Each structure stands twice: as C-alpha cells, then as structure tokens.
Amino acid sequence: xxxxxxxxxxxxxxxxELVFDDTDSVTLKNPMVIVIxxxxxxxPNVPEIxxxxxxxxxADDEVxxxxxxILAIMNPIEGLKNExxxxxxSGIVTASQKIILPGR
Numbered sequence: 160x161x162x163x164x165x166x167x168x169x170x171x172x173x174x175x176e177l178v179f180d181d182t183d184s185v186t187l188k189n190p191m192v193i194v195i196x197x198x199x200x201x202x203p204n205v206p207e208i209x210x211x212x213x214x215x216x217x218a219d220d221e222v223x224x225x226x227x228x229i230l231a232i233m234n235p236i237e238g239l240k241n242e243x244x245x246x247x248x249s250g251i252v253t254a255s256q257k258i259i260l261p262g263r
Contacts, residue, residue: 160176160244160248161176161177161178161202162174162175162176162177162234162235162240162243162244162248163175163176163177163232163233163235164225164228164231164232164234164235164239165185165187165192165230165231165232165233166229166231166233167192167228167229167230168228171192171193171198171213172192172193173187173190173191173193173213174190174191174193174210174235174239174240174243175187175188175189175190175191175213176188176189177232178221178248182213182226183185183225183226184223184224184225184226185223185224185226185229185232186221186223186224187221187222187223187224188220188221188247189220189246189247190211190212190213190214190222191208191210191211191212191213191243191246192211192212192213193208193209193211193239194210194211195207195210196208196209198217200224208239208242210242210243227241
C-alpha cells in the first residue's frame with residue numbers, strides 16, 4: 160500500500176492510500192483526517208491522536224481530489240502508518256507501537 164499524508168487547506172492533514180496520481184488529481188482510498196485529542200498522559204510533550212473519516216457522510220471508499228486543493232503530499236512517520244494499517248491494511252505493523260513526532 161502507498162500510504163501518504165496529504166496536507167489540505169484549512170489545516171487538515173489526511174492519511175490515505177494513494178491509489179492514483181495524475182497531472183490534475185489524486186485518488187485516495189479510505190482517507191482519514193488526523194485529529195489531535197490532547198496531550199499524552201505518558202508524555203505531555205507528545206499529543207494523543209486519533210483517526211476519523213474525512214467525509215463521514217460519504218459511502219465511497221475512494222475519492223478523487225483536485226491537486227489544486229492539496230498543499231503537500233508526504234510520507235507518514237512509522238507509528239502513524241501502523242495505526243492506519245491496523246485499520247485498513249493487512250494489520251501488519253512494525254515492532255514499535257509508540258508514535259514519536261519528529262523533533263520531540
């Protein structure tokens with residue numbers, strides 16, 4: 160699976176499987192918005208995060224997004240990729256389950 164972070168206007172960051180990329184648009188499968196829930200109890204400097212459906216009222220698993228509406232496409236950190244794979248992928252995750260944010 161080609162899992163990517165997609166930075167959208169209005170400060171939304173999505174995580175999704177990028178299934179198609181052409182000059183004008185991308186097709187995302189199972190896009191989820193990353194929601195910051197608050198500070199971690201184990202480490203107040205690391206936020207707790209959750210994943211929520213990006214378009215919660217849509218019945219579609221795949222969505223086509225115009226590239227003009229995308230600010231950036233990036234690779235996710237391993238812990239976040241594991242969370243997504245646990246929900247939508249094979250369920251296989253790497254050994255570390257703790258999400259470590261860069262620079263923390």
